[in-house]
Amino acid sequence: MSIVQARNSVVAICPCEKCILNRIRDCELVHASESRKRLHWNILLQRVLIMTRSILYGLVVFSILLFAPPTDAGEVGVQVVFTDGEASIIRAYYDDQGAPQNGQGKNSQGKHSKGLPPGIAKNLQRGKPLPPGIAKQALPTGLIDLLPPAPKGYERVVLSGKVLLVDIATQVIQDVLEDVILG
Numbered sequence: 001m002s003i004v005q006a007r008n009s010v011v012a013i014c015p016c017e018k019c020i021l022n023r024i025r026d027c028e029l030v031h032a033s034e035s036r037k038r039l040h041w042n043i044l045l046q047r048v049l050i051m052t053r054s055i056l057y058g059l060v061v062f063s064i065l066l067f068a069p070p071t072d073a074g075e076v077g078v079q080v081v082f083t084d085g086e087a088s089i090i091r092a093y094y095d096d097q098g099a100p101q102n103g104q105g106k107n108s109q110g111k112h113s114k115g116l117p118p119g120i121a122k123n124l125q126r127g128k129p130l131p132p133g134i135a136k137q138a139l140p141t142g143l144i145d146l147l148p149p150a151p152k153g154y155e156r157v158v159l160s161g162k163v164l165l166v167d168i169a170t171q172v173i174q175d176v177l178e179d180v181i182l183g
Helices: 017-022 029-069 084-097 118-122 141-146
Strands: 002-005 011-014 154-159 164-168 175-176
Touching: 084 141, 084 175
Parallel strands: none
Antiparallel strands: 002 011, 154 164, 164 175
């Protein structure tokens, strides 16, 4: 600590050696302006740190979202179903086209097609898996062109006069349009 003479010729004690070395008389003014500068720099530094922290948090969240494995709609609890628009397009298509024309009630091998056994037909419901080895058919290409793409990881198939929305990985039926195909 050193003794300096202030503006009013009053002796004051200053902890700063700078005042004595530079022979500054208005020590209080110098220290006040220096503390304002320090305060200004502290505020500026705090703002920079807050902005930097915000940017880093944003980058972390962005990278987590960017590199996270894609989720199917079923994984996050969203139920995948035919929209009203899709259902009306499918119904209108089969109303206009009629039943599929593979030989007047015959299947692709030329044999008369029978319906599914009652036990299997009863299991073609939402939430149930498709029976293994069952012969499902793809939708006609004219209908596929009219419809928007199926949700990722799902396919639309025709089976026993019903149009099904099926999870490709698990073969679980997500939605059923019944009595669409008559014939």
